[in-house]
Amino acid sequence: MFRDVCTALFSFILVLAACAEAARTLPDMRADIAYKSGSDLSDYERERCKLDLYLPAEKKGFPTLVWFHGGGLTGGSKSGKDTTKIAQSLAAAGIAVVVPDYRLSPKAAFPAYVEDAAAAVAWARQHIGEHGGDPRKLFIGGHSAGAYLTLMLGMDLRYLKKHGIGQDAIAGLIPVSGQTMTHYTVRGERGQGGRYDVTADDAAPIHYARKDTAPVLLIFADNDMASRAEENEYLAAVLRATGNEQITVRKIADREHGSVGHRIAEPDDPARAALMEFISMHSETR
Template sequence: MKREIFTIILCCLSVFASGQKEVYLQKNNILYYQDYNQKPNALISARCKLDVYYPKSSTKFSTLIWFHGGGLTAGNKEIPAELKDKGICVVSVGYRLSPEVTAPGYIEDAAAAVAWAFRNIEKLGGDTSRIFLSGHSAGAYLASMITLDKSWLDKHKIDANRIAGLISLSGQAITHFTIRKEKGLAATKVVVDELAPLYFVRADAPPILLITGDRELELLGRYEENAYLMRMMTIAGHRKTRLMELQGYGHDMTKPSFPLLLKEIDRIVLSKNIGAR
């Protein structure tokens, strides 16, 4: 009888434990340049910080590095509410903005933040084989540059092909309009140079999901830029680039994109046979 009661208690405790909600922790304002040979200054100290939101009890979790939008001239690091409590870690990155810096300063910041994640995320329980890059608009541009142009992470002795996947939300594929403005060029002047993701199409890149708003509602040419990037990646031999167009949504298309982003993380993780998020 005592053994039966003990068994019932254990079962109840097991059910209670399995029904408990995962606890998440957040570490804020981590200076990601502290490990690198970058001279500190007031702007770096103010802008080059990241926040980490991660599941306390999980191990080998996926990590999403999120770059905010704002045209490379505005915005602050943020952890979107739609990405919280989803079983993943979110690293939200702040970076220097134009005109305080010009290209490629903000790209250098993005690379340093990604390198920080590769060097530190295991300490929190994460898996470096499951680090994904994403962002909206200017943030997606930065994530795309770091993924496709391997030279930025090479400076940190990290192979960009270790990135598990890129999910770009309405990012620029040509040279960003703020960079063109810094050069005195009009927004309608199309430039594809070493500061354009399109310049670095390659067959061996990580999986890429490009999501844009409706081509008739997006910022000028944004859907077409991404469609051309997808086409050129395919021609170059990359078989893992996909494009989604969200009908009825303009440039502010993050909310309907987040479920697709999370689904893409699961799809890639499962395809690698390393378990779901």
């Protein structure tokens, strides 16, 4: 009986130790931080311009990824199940994740949501050091509409410049299955045609293609939305034609538009592996 008691006690101690270790690796999450302030903000801005911050446990000097949710610029939330899983899993792997909400169409119109995205990046650059991160290792990414916002910030320098942020302040861009032409929601706001019409005006990331962008990792699915893979491949070709040598393209097999983003939360996901490798490589050069 004494042996049984000792065995049970030893097992209990092991369980407690495992729980303590798990607790040490759980990310620290801070919710609903306002990233815009001022008396001139609309009620809608006050409602939407908040972010959640996921921090690696017991680490310092870590890289940070500002991750924009998808939803066609008309929906989505920083609190969505898939977005939350991605943020939690990356933070557990040692990367801080800033997940902002932003204003949505039709309550807001272009360029409001891009301006919000820039303000969220500015908040991250200004404040991540207070939470233990290295502001030099600042990455921007997102899925679908979030990828479009990522590309707009990375290609059109005006938005970040309003916050005193130059292109060299961004360590890299990670758009996942984003539109590189004018987003169909923006075209709809402007009465410019159907979902798959092609426009490359001032609201198109490709309009601002140039040689000196931050490093870019373009991720999309082998079974993505119609023309999405081709848009991304064309952007890569145009950037390379400018002499830009910092472009990486990853087409992920056995994925469609949703899963190529959502499954980044999974440890063995190939898109996640590409993202992690990209962040590690470009953090080392900062």
